[in-house]
Every structure is written in C-alpha cells, then in structure tokens.
Amino acid sequence: MSGPKYPGFDTLALHAGQSPDPATGARAVPIYQTTSYVFRDSAHAASLFNMERAGHVYSRISNPTVAVLEERVAALEGGVGAIAAASGQAALHLAIATLMDAGSHIVASTALYGGSHNLLGYTLKRFGIETTFVTPRDLASWKSSIRENTRLLFGETLGNPGLDVLDIPAVSKIAHEAGLPLLVDSTFTTPYLMKPFEHGADLLYHSATKFLGGHGIAIGGVLVDSGRFDWERSGKFPQLTAPYAGFHGMDFEEESGTRAFLLRARREGLRDFGACMAPMTAFQILQGIETLHLRMPRHVESTRKVVGFLCSNAFSEKVLYPENKDHPDHALATRLLPHGCGAVFTFDIKGGREAGRKFIESLRVFSHLANVGDAKSLVIHPASTTHYRMSDEDLKKAGIGPGTIRLSIGLEDARDLIDDLERALKASQK
Amino acid sequence: MNLQIEGKKAFAYAAAHEFEQAKPTVVFLHGAGLDHSWWGLQSRYFGYHGRNVLALDLPGHGRSEGPPLETIEAMAAWVEKILDDRKLSTATLVGHSMGALVALEFAARHPDRAERIALIGVGYPMKVTDAFLEAAKRNDPAAYDMSTIWGHAPQVPLGANPNPGMWMYGDTLARLGRLAPGVLHSALAACNAYGGGIEAAGKLRCPVLFVLGGRDLMTPARSADALVKAIREPARVQVRTSGHSLMAEAPDATLDALVEFILGAP
Numbered sequence: 001m002s003g004p005k006y007p008g009f010d011t012l013a014l015h016a017g018q019s020p021d022p023a024t025g026a027r028a029v030p031i032y033q034t035t036s037y038v039f040r041d042s043a044h045a046a047s048l049f050n051m052e053r054a055g056h057v058y059s060r061i062s063n064p065t066v067a068v069l070e071e072r073v074a075a076l077e078g079g080v081g082a083i084a085a086a087s088g089q090a091a092l093h094l095a096i097a098t099l100m101d102a103g104s105h106i107v108a109s110t111a112l113y114g115g116s117h118n119l120l121g122y123t124l125k126r127f128g129i130e131t132t133f134v135t136p137r138d139l140a141s142w143k144s145s146i147r148e149n150t151r152l153l154f155g156e157t158l159g160n161p162g163l164d165v166l167d168i169p170a171v172s173k174i175a176h177e178a179g180l181p182l183l184v185d186s187t188f189t190t191p192y193l194m195k196p197f198e199h200g201a202d203l204l205y206h207s208a209t210k211f212l213g214g215h216g217i218a219i220g221g222v223l224v225d226s227g228r229f230d231w232e233r234s235g236k237f238p239q240l241t242a243p244y245a246g247f248h249g250m251d252f253e254e255e256s257g258t259r260a261f262l263l264r265a266r267r268e269g270l271r272d273f274g275a276c277m278a279p280m281t282a283f284q285i286l287q288g289i290e291t292l293h294l295r296m297p298r299h300v301e302s303t304r305k306v307v308g309f310l311c312s313n314a315f316s317e318k319v320l321y322p323e324n325k326d327h328p329d330h331a332l333a334t335r336l337l338p339h340g341c342g343a344v345f346t347f348d349i350k351g352g353r354e355a356g357r358k359f360i361e362s363l364r365v366f367s368h369l370a371n372v373g374d375a376k377s378l379v380i381h382p383a384s385t386t387h388y389r390m391s392d393e394d395l396k397k398a399g400i401g402p403g404t405i406r407l408s409i410g411l412e413d414a415r416d417l418i419d420d421l422e423r424a425l426k427a428s429q430k
Numbered sequence: 431m432n433l434q435i436e437g438k439k440a441f442a443y444a445a446a447h448e449f450e451q452a453k454p455t456v457v458f459l460h461g462a463g464l465d466h467s468w469w470g471l472q473s474r475y476f477g478y479h480g481r482n483v484l485a486l487d488l489p490g491h492g493r494s495e496g497p498p499l500e501t502i503e504a505m506a507a508w509v510e511k512i513l514d515d516r517k518l519s520t521a522t523l524v525g526h527s528m529g530a531l532v533a534l535e536f537a538a539r540h541p542d543r544a545e546r547i548a549l550i551g552v553g554y555p556m557k558v559t560d561a562f563l564e565a566a567k568r569n570d571p572a573a574y575d576m577s578t579i580w581g582h583a584p585q586v587p588l589g590a591n592p593n594p595g596m597w598m599y600g601d602t603l604a605r606l607g608r609l610a611p612g613v614l615h616s617a618l619a620a621c622n623a624y625g626g627g628i629e630a631a632g633k634l635r636c637p638v639l640f641v642l643g644g645r646d647l648m649t650p651a652r653s654a655d656a657l658v659k660a661i662r663e664p665a666r667v668q669v670r671t672s673g674h675s676l677m678a679e680a681p682d683a684t685l686d687a688l689v690e691f692i693l694g695a696p
Contacts, residue, residue: 004572004575004578004579004580006575007587015589016587017590018589019585019588019589019590047475050474050478051471051474052471052472052475052478053681053682054593054681054682055592055594062595064590066594066595067590067591067594067595070594071590071591071596071597074595074597074600075587075597075599075600078600079597080596080597080600080601081593081595081596081600082597084595226600227600227601227605228604228608232493249446251446254443255467256467256470257465258604258605258608259467262595266595
C-alpha cells in the first residue's frame with residue numbers, strides 16, 4: 001500500500017461533494033429543484049425527522065445540490081462541514097445566532113465590510129448583542145476588550161478598506177486563551193490564497209457572491225466549521241452543550257461532538273430563520289468554484305501589474321496593497337498570504353472627491369458598481385457613492401479619503417486595464 | 431450519562447433516554463481514536479426503538495477519563511464493569527474495528543452475557559503497519575492522515591457524503607485532533623497485539639453478524655475470513671462501496687443490517 005495522500009486543491013475544486021448522479025449518470029451536478037423528498041414509508045419518515053437516518057426532508061434544511069456546494073467548500077477549507085446560506089450576511093448572522101443569546105458580546109475588527117459593521121454595531125444591539133470594535137493590528141485591544149459575556153472574536157482575513165491583514169495566529173491564540181472561538185470572513189482571500197483553519201481560526205464564512213462564484217450572477221454565503229473548537233471544554237456555550245428544549249432536549253455536543261455547531265446551525269438556524277440557499281444558486285456558485293484555482297492566480301497576477309502601474313503614476317497616491325513594502329501589514333502578509341493578497345485594493349486619487357467622480361466616469365473597461373470579486377474589473381468611489389453623505393472628517397474616521405478609489409481586478413487583459421486606468425486618471429485631473 | 435468505573439469517569443451516550451432496567455440493551459464500541467458520536471445515527475435509532483443504548487467512550491477517548499487501556503482484553507474487562515455498573519445480566523454488543531475485537535473478546539469471556547454481537551469493519555489479525563504505529567507513537571500528524579485516508583473508501587474525498595454538507599475527511603481529522611497524546615498509539619498497539627481472536631471465535635455461543643466494507647483499506651473484507659470461518663453460521667453483510675467507516679459512509683446499509691440482526695426486521 002502506498003503512503004496516504006490527499007487529493008490536491010484543484011481536484012477537490014472539481015470533484016469534492018459529488019458523485020455522478022446515481023439515477024441518471026449525470027456527470028455535472030444536477031439541479032435538484034425540489035422543495036421536498038418522498039419518504040419510503042412512515043418509519044423512514046420518522047427516522048429522518050429524528051436524525052436516525054441521513055437524508056433530505058425539506059430544502060430549507062438541506063438539498064442535494066446545495067449539499068454538494070457545502071461539502072466542496074468544506075473540503076477546500078479543511079473543515080468538518082459547511083452550511084450554505086442566502087448571502088454572506090446570512091452566513092454571518094447564522095454563526096452569531098447559533099452561538100449566542102441576548103446579553104452576549106462580540107469583539108470585532110474595525111476593518112469590516114460595511115454590512116457586517118451595521119449588523120454588529122447597530123442591528124444586533126436591538127437584540128441585546130453588543131460589539132466592541134478594535135483596530136485589527138492592536139493585539140492588546142483584542143485581549144483587553146474581552147468581557148465575561150464575550151462569546152466570539154471576529155475579523156476579516158483582509159479588512160475593508162485598507163486591506164488590514166488579520167493576524168489570525170495571534171488573535172486566535174488570544175481567543176483560545178479566553179475559551180472563545182475566532183470567526184473570520186474569508187471572502188477576499190478564498191481557500192486558494194489562505195486556509196484560515198491552518199492558522200488557528202475556528203469558524204469562517206464566505207460571501208460566495210464574490211470570488212467563489214466569480215461571475216457576478218448569484219448571491220450566496222457559506223459558513224464552515226473547523227470542528228476543532230471544544231465547546232464542552234470552553235464551558236461558555238450552553239447553546240451547544242446543554243439539552244435544548246427547542247430540539248427535543250438535544251445536547252448537540254454530546255450528540256455529535258465535532259459536528260455540534262453545524263448541527264444546531266442547520267437544525268435550528270435554517271429551520272427557524274430560514275435564510276437558505278436555492279439549488280440554482282448553489283449550482284451557479286459551483287460552476288465558479290470549478291475554476292477557482294485557475295482564476296485566483298490570474299486575479300493576483302493582474303492585480304500586481306495594476307498596483308505596479310498605480311504606484312508609478314503621478315495622479316495616484318497611497319496605494320494600499322499588502323504586497324507593497326509600505327503597507328503596515330507587509331511582513332504579516334508575506335507570512336500568511338504567500339500566494340498573493342487578492343485582487344481588491346484601494347488607492348487615493350489626486351484631487352479628492354471631484355477628481356474621483358471624473359475618474360470613475362471616464363473608465364470604459366472597469367464597471368462602476370457595488371461589488372467585488374467578479375471576473376470583470378470593478379470600481380467604486382466611496383466618497384461619491386456608498387459614503388456620499390459623510391463629511392471628509394467622518395470619512396477619515398472610516399479610513400476613507402475623499403479621493404479613495406476601490407478597485408476589484410478582474411480577468412481581462414491587464415494591458416487593457418492599465419490603459420483604461422491611465423486614460424481615466426488623466427481625465428480626472430482636467 | 432456519566433458513570434464511575436473504578437473511580438474514573440466513563441461516558442456512555444444513551445440517546446437522550448433514561449436507562450430502564452426492563453429494556454434490552456445495546457452497547458456500542460467505537461474504533462481506535464474515535465468516540466461514541468461515530469455511532470450517532472445508529473445508536474440514536476435503537477434508543478428510540480425500545481432499547482437502552484450505551485454508546486461508550488473507551489478510556490482516554492471522547493469524554494471518558496484516561497489513561498487508555500493497553501490491551502483488547504483489558505477493554506473487554508472494562509466493558510464487563512460497565513454492564514455490572516448498570517446491573518445488566520446480558521447485552522447486545524456492536525463493535526467497530528478495535529471495538530469489534532473488544533466485543534468478540536467480551537462475548538468469548540462471557541458467553542452467558544452476550545446476547546448477540548455485531549462486528550463491523552473487522553479483520554483478524556488486525557495488524558497495523560510499522561509506519562502507522564511509529565507515527566502514532568511520535569504523535570505525528572501523519573498518523574492522523576493515515577487513519578483518515580485508510581479509514582475511508584478511496585472515492586470518499588471525491589464523492590458525496592450521505593450526511594448533507596459534511597466533509598468526512600475533515601470530520602475524522604477534527605476528532606483525531608482532539609485526542610490526548612498517546613491515545614491513538616495505545617489503541618493501535620492494542621489492535622496489533624491482540625492474538626486471541628480465533629480462540630475467542632471458537633468460544634462464541636451467541637449469534638454473530640459481520641458488516642464489512644467492499645472498499646475497506648484498513649481491514650479489507652477478506653481479512654475477516656479467518657474469523658468468519660471460525661464462527662458457526664455467522665450472518666455476513668458486505669457493503670460493496672463502503673470503506674472502513676461504514677457507519678458514516680453507508681449509514682443506512684449499516685443500520686438496516688443491525689436492525690435486521692437485533693430487532694429481527696429491516
């Protein structure tokens with residue numbers, strides 16, 4: 001017998017989670033566009049409902065097409081399993097709602113996607129869950145902000161908007177010393193560029209809308225559990241370690257050990273909150289994942305060319321990309337992201353808001369919209385769009401300048417992208 | 431439920447039911463490095479179908495206090511203490527891999543206390559390669575890789591898990607990652623050293639079921655032949671596509687075989 005060998009990333013991206021369809025032999029993942037599944041008989045139905053047999057009952061809880069996506073992402077990340085959700089925000093909410101009740105507290109990075117910041121800073125407050133925000137590279141603040149009722153530490157692998165690199169080994173160590181899990185948003189890096197579980201994260205999620213799909217046609221999220229956090233030993237999570245009346249007295253950790261978090265998230269979270277993914281969406285995101293290992297290197301290669309161009313252009317200032325030596329997290333990025341720092345970054349244009357507006361309107365190849373991680377290159381000028389109501393002073397507090405431009409570099413010919421940027425930069429200064 | 435066996439905590443999953451002396455009991459025994467939750471679907475079924483369930487964590491595994499027991503014979507003696515603690519005169523034993531050897535040894539020592547035994551993913555002798563043993567002895571993660579990859583059928587990483595959304599390799603690695611140093615080695619060494627299988631098989635008086643995986647890399651189905659031959663009229667079910675982890679890879683087929691064997695009807 002030869003030594004043990006795991007399948008490579010590229011093979012898993014194409015195959016994990018799917019066998020050729022046993023009914024038809026279909027090689028592609030079939031779209032099981034069905035709400036429900038016929039029981040063999042009453043005893044079979046009872047066994048499925050009581051979790052004595054594996055299988056599907058109702059597509060809000062699980063669906064064969066969605067399950068392929070879940071297993072595939074779990075395989076690529078090295079997790080025990082995953083749950084697909086209606087969006088990245090739904091995945092974040094599912095994680096939080098599974099782990100904590102009113103009266104709980106989160107310590108989170110300030111460098112978050114705006115939607116996540118809103119959820120933590122405003123919406124969850126209404127439900128009794130408070131968040132303390134800390135500068136991601138201030139390790140002392142992560143530690144000192146933990147309270148008796150803290151239940152989660154949370155950050156992004158590459159933060160918004162300045163691409164702050166989360167020091168996952170250090171922050172997870174702080175979390176684990178306090179008996180807490182670390183959740184990371186891994187959207188900008190994907191498992192191709194970084195596997196957060198290998199660095200100490202316990203839970204992660206993706207907005208699959210971005211690089212995993214890559215095509216900009218489907219909204220979705222995927223929540224993955226490493227299975228390595230010991231909820232029982234922590235003693236802070238009765239949601240997972242004590243009998244739960246909402247599920248027939250089940251003690252999820254006793255029942256399933258490493259699968260406790262996902263079991264409750266699926267059986268309660270999808271059942272009661274219902275933010276599940278549609279099978280067609282899962283199919284579309286799977287089409288993207290099948291080429292993730294081909295797309296990500298190209299995204300990174302083109303981003304490096306564009307970053308190089310902008311760093312030498314007279315009309316651009318302060319290019320924030322962690323591969324640049326002047327980025328505050330350059331050394332950390334070299335250690336945690338050896339395959340590249342992704343394809344989303346910001347730079348400041350000379351001339352502030354007005355120059356930013358002119359620049360955006362002069363671009364021809366870049367699409368002006370509110371998304372990232374598409375095969376097509378994207379651009380947004382926060383000061384004239386998402387943050388246009390904010391004063392320059394308030395923008396500064398959010399780490400955004402009046403001339404800050406965010407680019408998401410796609411898969412077009414990099415020469416065309418640079419030509420487009422060069423022309424628009426000139427136009428912005430007139 | 432938590433028990434005290436010789437002053438040490440021993441855990442038995444009871445499928446959320448109170449133990450009732452009047453009910454027949456099924457004892458589940460896991461394999462090397464695993465725990466009671468490996469039997470999740472099957473043990474839960476019997477708990478909700480008229481049986482007491484004791485899905486044990488062997489010493490040093492799961493929630494049971496260590497140190498791990500070093501021989502199959504010692505594990506069988508420990509199971510006897512569990513039955514004594516529960517005041518059980520008899521029980522059905524279902525064992526997987528190392529747990530199957532424990533069930534076999536127990537039934538040979540106590541033919542009057544074993545109603546039936548089901549041996550899943552078993553082979554005899556259960557030899558472990560030197561490389562695997564040495565890696566486990568060093569607590570080298572390579573041992574977890576061997577346990578994971580050889581513990582499943584070759585198609586598992588490229589196929590679908592019957593349990594929606596779960597990644598079998600990741601789950602196994604996460605379980606093994608929670609073990610205290612030395613536990614996996616102790617269990618593997620016990621399997622490797624066990625030499626009483628054929629003698630034990632000859633002493634059995636209860637019905638015996640073999641459930642074997644057609645793609646088992648750890649204990650290929652043919653490696654059970656010597657035991658099968660040494661037992662009078664055993665029942666045998668071979669799940670063609672399953673590897674060593676039958677309860678996870680083929681949960682329905684495994685459960686159906688157990689239901690027919692223990693309850694008498696599929």
